[in-house]
Amino acid sequence: MDVNQYVKDKQIVIFELDDVLFPEKDYLLQVYYLFAQFIEYTEQKNAQPILGFMRAEYENNGVEKLFEKTAKQFGIDLKYEYNFNLLHQNARLPLKLLLYKDMLEFMQELVVGRKQIVIVTAGDPEQQLNKIKQTEWNGLEQYLTVYFVDELGQSKAEIFQNILNNNNLSVNQALVVGANKFDEQQAKSINLQYIGSIEIYK
Structure with missing residues (x-):
């Protein structure tokens, strides 16, 4: 260079x-991790398959309707879209962006x-x-x-x-x-x- x-x-x-x-994905994948953990805590649904699905869906198809697809796949109440969107704005990331x-x-x-x-x-x-x-x-x-x-x-x-x-x-x-x-x-x-x-x- x-x-x-x-x-x-x-x-x-x-x-x-x-x-x-x-990389934008370094932020988004941490948001998805936090959301999966949130759903596990509030709804007692295993976070790992949710995160795996979101990661694969994002990498293959981008962010379009990602919450809706995840909610349908795992039976997540649509009310949690608010939390999903809020995490995008104010998530405290486990790891700093490099x-x-x-x-x-x-x-x-x-x-x-x-x-x-x-x-x-x-x-x-x-x-x-x-x-x-x-x-x-x-x-x-x-x-x-x-x-x-x-x-x-x-x-x-x-x-x-x-x-x-x-x-x-x-x-x-x-x-x-x-x-x-x-x-x-x-x-x-x-x-x-x-x-x-x-x-x-x-």
Whole structure:
């Protein structure tokens, strides 16, 4: 990883959170573990098969209707969907979220190079904040500025532009690091340089 090729002429680097700084599944699988434990405690249903089902369903089909499928499979009362959703927002994780090793090194290089680090993250703001609070930042937290897309009610492109304006920067002085085509499209719509996070790991 030659970090200089990406940031030598940049003043600010903007990151998404999930699957960019750490794997989203590291958060979700711990939420599912806690939910399975909760159901075992309240309904005396064995947690292990519930967790195994949720893990397999998530890995094969994603998060879509995961609670409904699990409830049907194990006869779980639909009232517990509230608890399932609440855990996504405020779960106290058994294990801290760990940054990808290469991403941690990349961000540390940015700090040494006096580059600004910004996180612009989509999704439920409470859930995203909960992830941030339970990430092992290795001291980087003091250098982070965070924007929650859903809280601001703006597109990522608009937020990117506001960040540039507020820091008196041109598009040539910023870099966006994301993990999907949407992030890429939002960055390129205002002519920001974009790289996929996978590029950091090469």
